[in-house]
Amino acid sequence: MDSEGRRKFLGVCLAGTAAAAAVAAGYPVFRYLAPRSGATGLQKLVISAADLHEGEAKFFEYGGSSAVLIKTKGGEMVALSAVCTHLGCIVQWVKEQQHFLCPCHGGQFAIDGTVLAGPPPKPLARIPVTVTGGNITIG
Amino acid sequence: MSLLKRLYRWVDLRVGIGEIADKELTGYLLPRNINAWYSLGSVLLVAFAIQVVTGMLLLVYYVPDAEKAFKSVNFIMNEVPFGWLIRLCHAVGSNTMIAALILHMLSTLVMGSYKSPREMNWLSGFLLFSLVQGISLTGYLAPWSQLSFWATTVATNSVSALPVAGPWMVEFLRGGKLVGPATLGRFFALHVAFLPLVIAMVIVVHIFLLKRTGVSPPPFGRSDTATPFQPERYRYQSHPGGIPFFPNYMLEDTTSICIYLAIFLGVVFFWPSMPFTPDAFVPADPFKTPAHIKPEWYFLANYQTLKIFPNELLGLTVQGAAMTFLALLPFADRSPERHPLKRPLFLTLVVGGILLWIALTVWGHFS
Ligand code: FES
Numbered sequence: 458m459d460s461e462g463r464r465k466f467l468g469v470c471l472a473g474t475a476a477a478a479a480v481a482a483g484y485p486v487f488r489y490l491a492p493r494s495g496a497t498g499l500q501k502l503v504i505s506a507a508d509l510h511e512g513e514a515k516f517f518e519y520g521g522s523s524a525v526l527i528k529t530k531g532g533e534m535v536a537l538s539a540v541c542t543h544l545g546c547i548v549q550w551v552k553e554q555q556h557f558l559c560p561c562h563g564g565q566f567a568i569d570g571t572v573l574a575g576p577p578p579k580p581l582a583r584i585p586v587t588v589t590g591g592n593i594t595i596g
Numbered sequence: 597m598s599l600l601k602r603l604y605r606w607v608d609l610r611v612g613i614g615e616i617a618d619k620e621l622t623g624y625l626l627p628r629n630i631n632a633w634y635s636l637g638s639v640l641l642v643a644f645a646i647q648v649v650t651g652m653l654l655l656v657y658y659v660p661d662a663e664k665a666f667k668s669v670n671f672i673m674n675e676v677p678f679g680w681l682i683r684l685c686h687a688v689g690s691n692t693m694i695a696a697l698i699l700h701m702l703s704t705l706v707m708g709s710y711k712s713p714r715e716m717n718w719l720s721g722f723l724l725f726s727l728v729q730g731i732s733l734t735g736y737l738a739p740w741s742q743l744s745f746w747a748t749t750v751a752t753n754s755v756s757a758l759p760v761a762g763p764w765m766v767e768f769l770r771g772g773k774l775v776g777p778a779t780l781g782r783f784f785a786l787h788v789a790f791l792p793l794v795i796a797m798v799i800v801v802h803i804f805l806l807k808r809t810g811v812s813p814p815p816f817g818r819s820d821t822a823t824p825f826q827p828e829r830y831r832y833q834s835h836p837g838g839i840p841f842f843p844n845y846m847l848e849d850t851t852s853i854c855i856y857l858a859i860f861l862g863v864v865f866f867w868p869s870m871p872f873t874p875d876a877f878v879p880a881d882p883f884k885t886p887a888h889i890k891p892e893w894y895f896l897a898n899y900q901t902l903k904i905f906p907n908e909l910l911g912l913t914v915q916g917a918a919m920t921f922l923a924l925l926p927f928a929d930r931s932p933e934r935h936p937l938k939r940p941l942f943l944t945l946v947v948g949g950i951l952l953w954i955a956l957t958v959w960g961h962f963s
Contacts, residue, residue, distance in 0.1 A: 489653060490656065
């Protein structure tokens, strides 16, 4: 009976040691493979206003993802996420119709990001923009 | 627990793993007088596995391009979390693995386990030894440092001493007249794809041969029940009344593996500079040869031999002859006597050979 208890105790110790060793080996590997934090932070982005004409769109990377900036016919600046809310394709700017078309499943978005047609369930996310002098600040 | 048991029963019913475990683990009997040296094979399997895993992890960030290789290695060392640990394990692991490999070969030599009917075990082991040297050499170029670049230049250059085809072979090895981006490409492919695959296959053959012939009992210690080798026909050398592999010898294996890991991690954490010289931290520059370029410790004896002989071809021939002799030893040494003390000529040769190798290595290091 005594040896039974001893056997169990040693078994638990062994399993504990093995688990600790597995964690000690696994944690560095996990951290090594984990995506780097900080690389996708939402920094502010500054674009020169002279780069963009009325009715045109400019695509850029923002916060590790794709975004788009449009200068409306009225001269107003709109910044949106360019990632379609349906399955994640990048929307295209159709200059003639002044709206967005998603090439994957034909979703359509208005210039302010609201859904006009197709499967997308939600409007495109808006990103704040401020215009100061000749510079457009995004974020 | 009962869930695990039910899962085991389910698999066992379909595959019969219990039967395999009985036969290969508890029913696999080893000589009663087996000693710790026999566990070096298991140590080497673990060492190889560590190299494979850390190598795969390094591939995540390493870029095999002459322009970017050095930068990517620096990135791994300084930016990636625990990148230094993975890289050091890979670099130190190659050294400790070769040390264990040398000990494994020495124990085989001293205990005479290479003798008939185990010539093929020895030959496959010798092949593994050569392949591991090859994979170490090709991996050495990967960081594209001054050390990598010039050590590879020197190592590949020695082939040029061969008559007629020599110069052409060097160019073929390097993929150009000099070591350059083309060399990195081919060495990288050899290092990560070709050689690991070949080594894994030869390991399988090596273990298969071990399983077919059976373990040779050590020639000393408590006597074993084994019957002597009968040269006329195939016979598996069983050890009735021996100790079971599981749990008895598995414990010995585990102990040796733990000792190996302790030494290996000791070097990784307390002597991280071991695999590197200052030239390892300078990017490769094809126009500037550093002052003292030397190979890894396990090639120092070869390096010194080439320096001693006035003629490179002569130096290479001597080394080739020594290696060939070692590879074909079981065919030269036919006597069935395996106790080292009853083989004075052999023991003198082994001790002399080891002393010569150490002397050349030390000389090479300080020259
Ligand atoms: S992903 Fe855009 S419509 Fe399907």
